[in-house]
Amino acid sequence: MSKRISTLVILLGILVTIQSACSLPFITSSSEPENDPSPNVLPTQEPSDTGVLEIETVTVIDIETESIPIPPIYVTVAGHIEDVPVYANCDAYPDFREKLLLFSETISKTGVAFNLQIEYEFFLGVSRCETDAMKASTDGLNIIDYLAIHYGFEIDPHQEGGTEEGADNYADIRYLGGTLTSNISENVGGLVWNNPPQFKALSRGEAGWIYPDYTWHPEVLTLAVSRDHHQGDFSKDDIASGIWIPKGPNKNFWVHDSGGQMVYIGPGEHEDWGRDSEFLSTPEFVQALSDQLAQGTLDRNKIYTVTLPVPQRIIFNADQHEKLLALLDQLAPLIQSGQARYVTYSQAVEIWRTEYGAEPNIFFREGIEPPYEKR
Numbered sequence: 608m609s610k611r612i613s614t615l616v617i618l619l620g621i622l623v624t625i626q627s628a629c630s631l632p633f634i635t636s637s638s639e640p641e642n643d644p645s646p647n648v649l650p651t652q653e654p655s656d657t658g659v660l661e662i663e664t665v666t667v668i669d670i671e672t673e674s675i676p677i678p679p680i681y682v683t684v685a686g687h688i689e690d691v692p693v694y695a696n697c698d699a700y701p702d703f704r705e706k707l708l709l710f711s712e713t714i715s716k717t718g719v720a721f722n723l724q725i726e727y728e729f730f731l732g733v734s735r736c737e738t739d740a741m742k743a744s745t746d747g748l749n750i751i752d753y754l755a756i757h758y759g760f761e762i763d764p765h766q767e768g769g770t771e772e773g774a775d776n777y778a779d780i781r782y783l784g785g786t787l788t789s790n791i792s793e794n795v796g797g798l799v800w801n802n803p804p805q806f807k808a809l810s811r812g813e814a815g816w817i818y819p820d821y822t823w824h825p826e827v828l829t830l831a832v833s834r835d836h837h838q839g840d841f842s843k844d845d846i847a848s849g850i851w852i853p854k855g856p857n858k859n860f861w862v863h864d865s866g867g868q869m870v871y872i873g874p875g876e877h878e879d880w881g882r883d884s885e886f887l888s889t890p891e892f893v894q895a896l897s898d899q900l901a902q903g904t905l906d907r908n909k910i911y912t913v914t915l916p917v918p919q920r921i922i923f924n925a926d927q928h929e930k931l932l933a934l935l936d937q938l939a940p941l942i943q944s945g946q947a948r949y950v951t952y953s954q955a956v957e958i959w960r961t962e963y964g965a966e967p968n969i970f971f972r973e974g975i976e977p978p979y980e981k982r
Contacts, residue, residue, distance in 0.1 A: 675907040679948040680848075680896045681955050682889070682938065683872070684719045685829070686710075686917040687796070689767040690726040697736040703729075704741065704750055706923045713928050715758045717935050718942075720949040722829075723754060724765035724796030727775040730783045755790035761951040762788060763829070765796030767837075778815035778823040793826040794952050795869075800831040800845060800978065806856040810869055827952055828853070828871040830914065831860065833978060843978040846886055848875035848896065848911045849968030850959045858979040863967035870956050874914035876972065885975070889915040890937035895972065897946040909968035910959050913947075 688707075693699045714721055730751070737749045745753035754760040764780040777795060784791045799805055812824045833843035847861065853871050854864035860871075875896075876886040887895060893913050899905040915934060921927045941947040950958065959965060971977055 677900050677946075678907055678910070679945055680893050680900075680911045680913055680941075681950045681958065682893060682913050682915065682942075682947050683722055683950060683952055683955060684714070684915045684917060684935075685722040685724055685763075685796070685952075686714075686919075686922050687765060687767075688723070688725045688729045688919050688922065689765075690728050690773070691919075692728055694729040695731040695735060697732070700732045700736040701741065703732070703923060706925070707750060707754075708745070709925055710922045710928065711754055711758055711760070713925075714931075717932070718949065719935065720761075720951045720954065721758070722761045722763055722792075722794070722796075722952050724763040724794075724829075725751070725780075725784065726765050726767060727780045727783060730780065730787060733787055734783065749787055751784070752788040752790070755788050761794070761953060762791045763794040763796040763952070764791070767797075774817060776813060776816050777809065777825070778813040778821055779817040781823045781825075782815055782818045782821045792953060793824070795825045795828045797830045797832060798828055799834055799836070800853075800860040801834055801857050803856040806853075806860075810867070825869060827956055828869050829952055830874055830916065831871065843981050845874060845978055846876045846971070846975065847873035847977070848892075848913060848970045849873045850910050850912060850955065850963075851967035851969050861969050861977060861979065863969065865965075865967075870959075872912050872914070872952055872955055873969070874916070875912060876975070877913065877915055887972075888934070888937075889913055890934060890941075892972070893938060893941055893947050897941060905970075906968075908963070909966055909970075910955075910963045911968065911970060912955055 688694070694703055733749050733751055741750075742748060746757065748756065751762060755762050762784060764777055764784055766777060766780070781791065781793075795809060798809065809825055809828075812822045815821045815823070831845040832841070835842075836844055845860075850870060850872050851861075851863040852865065852867035852869065853860045854862040854867065875889070876892040877889045878886040886892075896905065896911050896913070900907060900911070905911070915938075917931055921931055938947060942949065
């Protein structure tokens with residue numbers, strides 16, 4: 608409709624010009640010739656006292672862009688607990704439990720939506736080491752169930768660096784987590800975008816290695832990394848913003864497949880913890896997206912997503928919490944103004960389906976190479 612309105616405005620301007628020209632002796636410009644007018648400028652005519660038509664200009668508003676509300680950027684804060692054997696040691700476990708509770712209380716006061724992505728060893732520690740005395744401080748619940756119910760954390764299976772190695776795989780993590788809380792998600796907390804066997808297993812349904820009778824069918828993928836991530840090279844990790852259904856591994860990961868089963872949530876740029884990089888921090892990237900949406904240089908009909916990943920060294924060290932809080936303080940004006948909105952991963956997918964019609968978006972900031980193009 609807005610395109611037809613813009614076209615009608617232009618046609619009316621042309622008709623008025625022709626009609627006025629036919630009814631007057633001649634036409635002349637009201638000033639010296641200038642450069643060609645902007646394509647968004649139309650002539651208007653007013654006869655002078657001498658009967659000469661003077662041409663003025665008026666800027667035509669882009670009705671199509673102006674009529675579309677500016678959408679928020681959807682921000683997820685995602686904490687990671689990695690595969691560290693000491694978590695399953697019942698002598699050490701109580702200390703990590705208390706540290707996690709302290710972090711959870713701190714983060715809950717900020718109002719963020721939080722995904723806690725957890726590896727097998729911590730789930731194993733919870734299953735082995737929780738006591739009635741511990742549960743007495745968490746409403747009679749184990750800590751995982753308590754965080755999901757009391758704080759609303761979304762609990763995701765996670766693999767460090769997205770790599771399935773060692774004794775357990777994603778299906779095992781999902782199974783064990785599901786024995787601790789019914790509030791566990793169907794989200795994959797990190798995968799390797801250039802690992803075809805992993806993508807194939809997850810897309811078809813993955814059987815456990817420890818629990819071979821259990822098959823997991825994940826629904827949502829998050830935080831894709833390259834094979835090099837596990838070796839400390841993060842330059843090829845995904846930094847696209849938006850939501851789509853990847854067609855496959857390798858370059859096809861950034862091709863939408865409407866018939867696929869696993870939805871992917873792009874993390875955007877999130878260089879937050881001190882590494883030298885060409886990428887923006889989470890607050891900087893959210894601000895850049897917001898500015899472009901306001902200027903009309905980004906498609907307002909598509910969804911834009913950003914993840915702020917929180918490493919376990921921040922979670923389990925109270926002295927480091929201020930670093931995360933400082934990032935959230937930078938995001939606060941964008942959240943308060945409605946330019947950005949905190950969501951869990953599951954909420955982001957639901958919004959994508961209901962408010963954006965599952966329209967895919969795969970967005971890289973101008974000048975940033977997609978991971979598959981890097982050598």
